Amino acid sequence: MSQPSDADRPKDAAALVPLIALANRLGTIYGSDDISMLFYTLIRREMPQNLVELGTGLGVTTFWMAQALKENGAGALWTIDDGSHWEDPSELRRAVAPLRETAPFDGLSRGGLDYPGFIAEATRLLALEGQVTFAKERLDLTDDEFLATRGYGFLEKPVDLVFADITRGPDEILDVFFHFLPIFAESGSIFIDSASTSLSGYLFLEQLIGQLNAGKVPRRFLMTQSPQRRRLLMDLVAIRRFSLMHLIERKARKQNSTAWIRIEPVDYVPHPMTLMKM
Numbered sequence: 001m002s003q004p005s006d007a008d009r010p011k012d013a014a015a016l017v018p019l020i021a022l023a024n025r026l027g028t029i030y031g032s033d034d035i036s037m038l039f040y041t042l043i044r045r046e047m048p049q050n051l052v053e054l055g056t057g058l059g060v061t062t063f064w065m066a067q068a069l070k071e072n073g074a075g076a077l078w079t080i081d082d083g084s085h086w087e088d089p090s091e092l093r094r095a096v097a098p099l100r101e102t103a104p105f106d107g108l109s110r111g112g113l114d115y116p117g118f119i120a121e122a123t124r125l126l127a128l129e130g131q132v133t134f135a136k137e138r139l140d141l142t143d144d145e146f147l148a149t150r151g152y153g154f155l156e157k158p159v160d161l162v163f164a165d166i167t168r169g170p171d172e173i174l175d176v177f178f179h180f181l182p183i184f185a186e187s188g189s190i191f192i193d194s195a196s197t198s199l200s201g202y203l204f205l206e207q208l209i210g211q212l213n214a215g216k217v218p219r220r221f222l223m224t225q226s227p228q229r230r231r232l233l234m235d236l237v238a239i240r241r242f243s244l245m246h247l248i249e250r251k252a253r254k255q256n257s258t259a260w261i262r263i264e265p266v267d268y269v270p271h272p273m274t275l276m277k278m
Contacts, residue, residue, distance in 0.1 A: 012071075018126060019067055021102040023060055029095065030057040030165070031194075031255030035247070036064035039163070043068035046272065048160030048188065049075045052180070054139060055165035055193075056081035058095065059122055065163075066123075066131035077131055078154040082138040083115035092118060139166060141175035144224050147183075158185035168195040170204040174220040181240075182232050187264040187271035196246035196257035205259055209244040212237055241266050 019036075027033025039061055043051075051069070056062055056079040069075035086092040092115055099105035104125040109117065116136045123132050133153060140146050147155065162184075164176050173192055180190065195201035208218070221233040243262040264271045 015067060015070075015126075018102060018104055019064055021105070022063060022099065022122075025098040025102075026058045026096065027060045028253075030060070031249075031251075031253055032057060032060040032165075034249065035193075035258050036061040038247075040064040040068045042189075043075075043161070044071060046160075047072050047075070048185075050154050050157055050159050050185070051075065051077040051161045051163075052154050052159055053077060053079040053163045053165065054176070055163075056119060056134060057085075057165060059119055061163060061165070062119075062132060062134075063122065063126055063128060066128040067126070069131045070128060075131065076133065076153070078133050078135070078152055080135045080137055080139060080152075081115075083136055084138075086115040086118075089114050141172070141179055144178070144226070144229070147179050155183060158188075159183050160185045160188040161191075162189075163191045163193070165193040168192055168198045168201040170200060170208075171220075173201065173204060173208070174218055177218075178220055178224075178233070181236055181263075182229065184236075184263060187262075190261045190263065192259040192261070194255045194257055195259040196248055201259065202246070205244055205261070209242045209261065212240075212242045239266055240264065 019040075023033040023036055027036065043065055051065060053062055053065070059079075062077065062079050066077050069077060086095075089112070093113060096105075096108065096113075096118060100108060105122070107125050108121055113121070116134070119134045123129055123134070135152070137150070159180060162176065162180050164173075167173070167176075173195065176190065176192070192201065192205070195205060211218070215238055217234050217237050221237075222230055224230055224233075241264055243264070245260040245262070247258045247260055249256040269276065
């Protein structure tokens with residue numbers, strides 16, 4: 001798909017005002033107030049097409065990413081969450097109450113608002129229906145066939161960016177790589193929230209990235225019953241390079257970091273391909 005020119009992309013600074021309010025009022029609940037703006041900038045800069053968010057939370061990063069896609073003029077975000085943190089509607093209403101002080105969130109329903117309803121209404125009020133697809137579902141990435149059996153729309157073309165905001169342990173990180181590496185674009189990014197300030201997550205990622213770059217295939221990849229999947233994962237490890245950056249906040253809160261894994265072809269030029277200068 002060809003990218004729209006800069007002149008064709010919408011430039012509406014007013015659309016960022018409610019997103020700033022969203023980040024300021026709800027972002028501290030999951031520590032997403034600052035990282036959401038980084039995602040916005042990165043997406044505007046790199047123009048990825050197919051994004052997946054594992055763990056919607058209250059939609060702070062969801063809507064910042066979606067707004068960047070809208071301004072780019074192309075792309076879609078698939079976000080998945082079972083809503084287990086917000087099974088009590090009264091807790092949800094208390095959490096989102098500060099939003100009602102700011103337009104367009106003053107248009108949120110006053111009564112009977114449940115978790116899927118909140119995500120749907122916020123998406124509509126922000127006019128991001130064309131960018132966001134939300135699925136209320138429990139993720140089970142220990143099941144090798146989980147994604148394939150769900151028929152998610154993001155499976156129709158390569159994934160450019162994954163934001164995993166649900167887990168940070170070694171086994172769970174490997175599950176994310178197991179499922180998404182085979183459907184990943186030639187270059188892109190995987191973000192694991194809070195992994196860089198979890199001791200087990202930090203140490204594991206430091207070891208894992210070194211092993212992948214040395215062509216070593218994790219045992220998790222080889223345990224699948226599908227020989228085709230095993231072969232594909234082995235081949236991908238051989239032809240990709242992996243870069244790890246720990247994004248650490250100077251804030252004393254539980255969710256105060258994000259691990260950024262950049263995946264690119266083994267090549268002598270940068271990816272994604274762009275205008276090169278001598």
